[in-house]
Amino acid sequence: MRIEAPALFGPGVITRGDMDCYRLHKLRSTLLYAGANSSFYREQFRKAGVAPEDIRALADIVKLPFTEPEQIAASPFRFLCLSRSKIARIHTFVTSGTTGPRKKIFWTQSDIDRIVRFITAGIGAVAARGDAVNVWLPTGLPYGQSDLLSRGVKKIGARPVVASMDMSSADHLQLIKESRVTVIFGSTRRIVRLTRELERSHDLSSLGVHTLFLTSEYLPAGMRARLQKTWNCRVSTHYGLTEMGLGVAIECEAGDGYHFNEADILVEIIDPETGLPSMPGSDGELVFTTLTREAMPLIRYRTRDISRLISETCSCGAKALGKFTAVKKRIGVITRIAGGEEIYPALFDEALMEMPGFIDWQAFTYRRNDDGGECLRFRVELAEPRIEKIPEIEKRLLAVPALARSIRTGAMIMPLIEIAAPGELRDSGTGKRII
Numbered sequence: 188m189r190i191e192a193p194a195l196f197g198p199g200v201i202t203r204g205d206m207d208c209y210r211l212h213k214l215r216s217t218l219l220y221a222g223a224n225s226s227f228y229r230e231q232f233r234k235a236g237v238a239p240e241d242i243r244a245l246a247d248i249v250k251l252p253f254t255e256p257e258q259i260a261a262s263p264f265r266f267l268c269l270s271r272s273k274i275a276r277i278h279t280f281v282t283s284g285t286t287g288p289r290k291k292i293f294w295t296q297s298d299i300d301r302i303v304r305f306i307t308a309g310i311g312a313v314a315a316r317g318d319a320v321n322v323w324l325p326t327g328l329p330y331g332q333s334d335l336l337s338r339g340v341k342k343i344g345a346r347p348v349v350a351s352m353d354m355s356s357a358d359h360l361q362l363i364k365e366s367r368v369t370v371i372f373g374s375t376r377r378i379v380r381l382t383r384e385l386e387r388s389h390d391l392s393s394l395g396v397h398t399l400f401l402t403s404e405y406l407p408a409g410m411r412a413r414l415q416k417t418w419n420c421r422v423s424t425h426y427g428l429t430e431m432g433l434g435v436a437i438e439c440e441a442g443d444g445y446h447f448n449e450a451d452i453l454v455e456i457i458d459p460e461t462g463l464p465s466m467p468g469s470d471g472e473l474v475f476t477t478l479t480r481e482a483m484p485l486i487r488y489r490t491r492d493i494s495r496l497i498s499e500t501c502s503c504g505a506k507a508l509g510k511f512t513a514v515k516k517r518i519g520v521i522t523r524i525a526g527g528e529e530i531y532p533a534l535f536d537e538a539l540m541e542m543p544g545f546i547d548w549q550a551f552t553y554r555r556n557d558d559g560g561e562c563l564r565f566r567v568e569l570a571e572p573r574i575e576k577i578p579e580i581e582k583r584l585l586a587v588p589a590l591a592r593s594i595r596t597g598a599m600i601m602p603l604i605e606i607a608a609p610g611e612l613r614d615s616g617t618g619k620r621i622i
């Protein structure tokens with residue numbers, strides 16, 4: 188029996204029951220397929236004493252073992268469900284902010300076609316025929332990030348304008364003007380830098396850019412408002428993960444979260460400590476199961492990203508699309524400082540990004556020579572590198588509750604703040620931010 192994916196929009200929109208029935212069918216066929224063809228999953232199921240046939244309801248998914256990112260890094264070829272000759276693209280990468288072995292992800296041509304369809308739908312939400320979309324992602328290989336997005340852009344009848352990652356802001360401005368760019372797609376940190384390096388000398392609102400489409404890093408609400416004002420345009424964000432085929436979820440127009448295609452992935456939220464499902468409505472780790480992947484299905488893949496599912500029907504009218512909240516922290520980028528407090532990059536982005544002229548920051552933990560106490564040292568890049576700005580930076584850092592508490596209790600002293608040279612943090616664009 189062949190069951191078609193239910194239509195997500197339009198007349199005769201499907202019910203929750205139809206969608207769940209479809210998802211259970213897809214889950215069961217994914218498990219049978221992976222169990223029969225991937226040596227990794229065959230062994231996973233055997234070790235856990237569970238067979239694909241044991242999964243009779245969506246809730247039974249908790250009987251299955253998790254897939255850890257380290258397992259992909261350790262033996263990627265064991266995930267393969269097809270012979271290597273059927274693989275159209277091997278994506279090799281290190282997740283940003285982490286070190287360790289490189290992961291490999293495999294796609295067949297039909298996986299790539301599906302990914303491009305998703306990207307096309309995503310880009311179609313912010314651009315249309317006739318737009319010029321500035322693609323500002325790592326370039327290079329066919330079916331790499333830049334190439335896949337460019338394909339999606341062409342499919343909606345728009346024109347991709349590829350920018351190189353090491354382009355100066357002045358050259359980038361020239362490209363935007365000459366190519367009459369109307370949409371810019373790039374990482375939050377890079378677009379903040381571009382904006383801040385240009386805004387003093389140029390009127391960015393007059394360039395004709397109608398949308399900034401941001402990816403990778405968390406965007407604090409205050410910075411979003413500043414970007415909207417400076418460019419006089421709409422700002423939209425998306426959530427992506429290379430392991431899942433880059434695009435996963437797109438910010439809802441009504442705000443407050445990201446929609447994902449329930450016909451393509453199952454999303455769970457678990458307590459990262461116990462591995463048990465989180466209470467409905469509470470934060471936990473995002474866990475994904477692919478429902479349509481051919482070369483390398485992933486079952487209960489732990490993303491390390493912390494989010495929360497939103498179960499209410501969305502005010503935008505999307506009935507069959509699931510929704511989760513913006514990912515503010517990743518387990519791999521949380522640092523526990525003296526006094527036991529947790530810090531992570533989004534906290535400092537919230538504190539610093541809105542500061543006029545702020546461009547980027549990086550922090551280092553170190554131990555004092557005299558008493559071995561733990562300290563933080565911040566390097567902050569500003570459009571105008573002036574040490575007179577240090578008191579304001581200090582004040583903003585002290586507004587981060589976790590840091591303020593550890594200073595108040597004497598576990599840490601006030602962080603050391605240094606003003607970085609112009610462009611110094613440019614190359615740390617995707618690297619670790621608290622070292």
Ligand SMILES: [Zn+2]
Nearest residue numbers: 439441501503
């Ligand atoms: Zn919505």
